[in-house]
Amino acid sequence: MTEQDLKTEEKILEAAMTVFIQKGKAAARMQEIADTAGINKALLHYYYRSKDKLYESVFSIVIKQLLLPKIFKILQEEEDVFALIHQFADFYVGVINKNPFIPLFVIEEINKNPNRLSNAVLNSGIPIEQVIARFQKAMDEGKIRKTDPRQILVNLISMCIFPVAARNMLLPILFNNSKTEYKKFLELRKTEVAEFIIQSIKI
Amino acid sequence: MTEQDLKTEEKILEAAMTVFIQKGKAAARMQEIADTAGINKALLHYYYRSKDKLYESVFSIVIKQLLLPKIFKILQEEEDVFALIHQFADFYVGVINKNPFIPLFVIEEINKNPNRLSNAVLNSGIPIEQVIARFQKAMDEGKIRKTDPRQILVNLISMCIFPVAARNMLLPILFNNSKTEYKKFLELRKTEVAEFIIQSIKI
DNA sequence: GTCTATAAATTGATAGAC
């Protein structure tokens, strides 16, 4: 594979990522991806055989390179549940804010192709059971109040993802269309979400 | 307009709602809508001129009839912030659970057509400012801890909507694919979300 | 109003020259 190959392949992938993530799979157009990459439509099929395959490549990269590795690290390494919540919220709000179209992209994929993402997560080695056990232990030790640990986890993820997915609705309704205000709001959220949860579960 | 007209028009609308909400606008097929409605494809164009117009009708109904009125009532009438949180969570988790494809449908629309939903909300008369003021007052009175009321509102909405939007991911990861478990989890959430928030903000 | 048949348009995919 020559250097030119790599360059083109990467250009395509980057363009495809932009278009697929913004438009969704069905509404994305191969022509637009080609235009965005600054190359010809036929080249898309030369490198990736079909729209399906191209989409799969994009999805795989988003999940396996962008989202999962860091989360894996946090969930794996952080023993203290309060610190875990903080780190998780900080990373998640940050990465999603930097890639604001990912939530829609992922939620769409979840609904169109239910098993792909969950399999990726399950195969990624992310130790969900361990994390839940860690929360359970904190409850047994009287550090946090007793509740279903999954409720806490779901709350955490919800609060990180949704405000970005719903950006275009929140912006006019809560922020008078001020992007500065909204940005400040999200920046604060990195700690706010964690504090909100800890405030709720600590004893 | 005869009775038959109404019947057919309604059949179409109902079918369109099912298909659009489940597939998204781009992936929805007029043929499938016609089949679902049990009528011919040409009739779709006879009643609604185009796919676009049909979609708009569906979206308008979902928002203006299904989502907004009840929320308006709750936000308008309920003075006590704790009760407001409870009622809001109870209704929202319930309606979304009954119509699990709505979150994706709405989020998609938010991103494709940013102003439509927010305008609908802004024009619905939902008293956002009043609600925020009510939270502010509760803070001033020392009933809840001081924070940005919008953070609380966003948390509330996030926790109601996301778990249903992400159903297909949560199901295998947190519930071993047990729909019964997941259903129980969501049923509990109607009160759990409200309690979680109140626990966090009360003094 | 409702249908069948068909046109028109869009778009993913391929052939073939360079």
Added chain:
DNA sequence: GTCTATCAATTTATAGAC
């Protein structure tokens, strides 16, 4: 490897009979 030109398939939309 990259392009232009074209095909083939899908899908929205319309014409016209009943």
